[in-house]
Amino acid sequence: MIETANEVSICSNALLSLGAKPIASFDEASYEPNLDRAKLCAGIYPGLKKSILRGHPWNCAIKRVQLSPDASAPPFGFRSRFLLPGDWLRTLAVGDERNGQRVTYRSEGRYLLSDEVVFPLVYIADVPESEWDSLLVDVMTAAMAVRLAYPITTSGSMVELKTAELRNLMDKARAVDGQDDPPETLGDFPLLTARAGGYRGNW
Known part of the structure; x- marks a missing residue:
């Protein structure tokens, strides 16, 4: 049975892709002195979700x-x-x-x-994650990985890698959408055009 996606599972998979531990909830206690992964995800996720949903007619x-x-x-x-x-x-x-x-x-x-x-x-x-297409889940996971990449890894190259992965998924979304409906434009997401160094002051 395929597990239904939710905001925590999406964030956890994004963290795992960066080599970090997953979270059990946005409210879980942090035992890491320099980084609260749950609070970080809770702060980024809601706004990013709306941006991803608005950016393409899923x-x-x-x-x-x-x-x-x-x-x-x-x-x-x-x-x-x-x-x-x-x-x-x-x-x-x-x-x-x-x-x-x-x-x-x-x-x-x-x-x-x-x-x-x-x-x-x-x-x-603004539909719940339980109603999302699997490709949208993948895009949101990749987008969270981009936003989390620098605070989790402090690596500009990791930001660039995750941004490239997100871009590839966006291209795939365009292709899939073109098969089902008349061609649409995904639009430009700020996190796809920002430079790696630009993430340092955002968290």
Whole structure:
């Protein structure tokens, strides 16, 4: 039986790839005087997860909804405003192009403003790791290894190695996505363009 991925298992596998001990939880006590691996992972993981999910239209993270208008209309400009879903990370499409429906709208904070009565939305959601595709798990593990590489190993060459591994996985994701759907662009992640030395001041 394949074990379901979670935030701790992903971080642990990233640590193991760097030759470090895994963690049992983000709250476990540290017995290492110079490095708290659990606290380090807890600080990096949430923001990095959102960045990875936002950076590519992963099939497992795409949702579509019909939003209803908020009780309070905008004071001017549009007739209605629609509250984004709580798990929203990035808008992919609005309206239904197959039926020729085009929606004029504007994003303001956590709201979408429009003259529509209902608002069709396709978006990337902050889905739990248990729903992730195996390739997304691999990408997130590699991304954590990049972020952890310098504080764990203090080696710039290790950062470069792990960055190259992440880049290869991103290329694989592009290829797989191209087989299933129309070609998409993954986007550039800051950790793929940063230089190894740039990590020294981030933790």
